[in-house]
Amino acid sequence: GQQVMQIPQYQHVQEGEDFTTYCNSSTTLSNIQWYKQRPGGHPVFLIQLVKSGEVKKQKRLTFQFGEAKKNSSLHITATQTTDVGTYFCAGPRSGSARQLTFGSGTQLTVLP
Amino acid sequence: DTGVSQNPRHKITKRGQNVTFRCDPISEHNRLYWYRQTLGQGPEFLTYFQNEAQLEKSRLLSDRFSAERPKGSFSTLEIQRTEQGDSAMYLCASSLTPVEKLFFGSGTQLSVL
Numbered sequence: 001g002q003q004v005m006q007i008p009q010y011q012h013v014q015e016g017e018d019f020t021t022y023c024n025s026s027t028t029l030s031n032i033q034w035y036k037q038r039p040g041g042h043p044v045f046l047i048q049l050v051k052s053g054e055v056k057k058q059k060r061l062t063f064q065f066g067e068a069k070k071n072s073s074l075h076i077t078a079t080q081t082t083d084v085g086t087y088f089c090a091g092p093r094s095g096s097a098r099q100l101t102f103g104s105g106t107q108l109t110v111l112p
Numbered sequence: 113d114t115g116v117s118q119n120p121r122h123k124i125t126k127r128g129q130n131v132t133f134r135c136d137p138i139s140e141h142n143r144l145y146w147y148r149q150t151l152g153q154g155p156e157f158l159t160y161f162q163n164e165a166q167l168e169k170s171r172l173l174s175d176r177f178s179a180e181r182p183k184g185s186f187s188t189l190e191i192q193r194t195e196q197g198d199s200a201m202y203l204c205a206s207s208l209t210p211v212e213k214l215f216f217g218s219g220t221q222l223s224v225l
Contacts (some may be wrong), residue, residue, distance in 0.1 A: 004154075031212070042203060042216040043155060088154045092211050098168045100145075100211050102154030 002027050002094045006087075006103035014111050019076040021106035023089035030092055032065055032072045033100070038085040046087075079110045114138070116217035118204050124223045125194055132190045133220045137206030144187050145214065146179055147203040155203055155216075161187060162210075194224045 003026040013019050023032065031050045035043040047056055049065035049072065056063045062075045072089055086105040093099035117136040125131050137144050142163050147155035158177065160168040163184040176194075181187040191198055201221050205214040 033213070035214075042218050043214075045213050045215065048212060090154070093157070096168065097210050098145075098160040099157040099170075100155075100214065101157070104152070104154050 002091075002101055004089060004091055004101050004103040006089060006106050008106055009104065010107050010109070012109045012111060013079050015081060016078050019079050019083070019108055021074050021087050021089075021108075023072045023074075023103055025070045025091055025101075027094045028069050030069075032069075033090045034063060034072075034074055035088045035090060035102075036085050037088065037105070041085070043088060076108075079108070081110050081112055084108060084110050116204055116206055116215050118202075118217035118220050120220055121218065122221045122223075124225065126225050127196060128193055130190065130192045131194060131222065132188055133202055133204075133222075135187045135189070135204030135217060136185070137187070137204070138215055139185075141206035141208055141215070142184065143207045143210055144181060145205045145207075146187070146189050147205065147216075149201045149203055149219070150199075158189075158202075191222075194222075196224045198222060199224045 005024050007022050033048045034046040037043045047063050053067050054065040060077045064073045086107045088102050088105045090100040090102040093101045144161040146158040149155045157170050159179050161181040164181050176192045179189045201219045203219045205216045207214050
């Protein structure tokens with residue numbers, strides 16, 4: 001079945017350092033979505049990428065969708081303590097227009 | 113926009129008991145999803161409703177699980193004869209368009225003793 005994998009599983013950075021998480025799907029995706037879950041919280045939608053090679057920015061966050069639409073990345077510039085949380089990528093499940101398959105997430109810790 | 117509401121927030125039950133959770137989606141969202149999340153994992157799809165119709169269920173979903181959305185508004189998820197392996201966070205989400213921009217509720221944390 002379809003797999004969505006994320007690396008790294010954990011990342012500790014010093015405040016001000018950059019951070020990148022990578023997402024890889026075993027199948028081509030029609031779109032990729034990113035969600036953030038704060039400790040003790042619920043997933044919150046960040047962004048959706050649809051086009052091959054698409055790059056979108058939200059302040060210090062840069063999202064990329066690969067040319068083959070099978071991989072994606074999230075890069076945070078100059079991390080802040082408010083960036084702490086787990087970042088999930090998610091894509092529609094192959095053969096279904098109703099299921100999102102989530103990666104296992106990258107847990108980011110920012111040390112002050 | 114009051115967000116997606118779930119209750120209870122926490123449920124502790126003994127193995128073998130039945131439990132029911134409720135989800136109130138964002139009012140204008142006709143699409144509703146149930147997901148399950150265990151520690152260190154991403155949310156795992158359980159089932160999907162469009163209005164009152166349950167259009168998709170995970171093949172991993174046991175027969176002990178049933179979900180309803182009787183009037184196309186709130187939804188309930190029932191687990192019968194709970195097992196320890198059912199312990200997880202049960203998340204409800206809603207959206208305007210299918211599998212895009214899901215709004216999640218705060219979840220119901222189930223502990224089966």
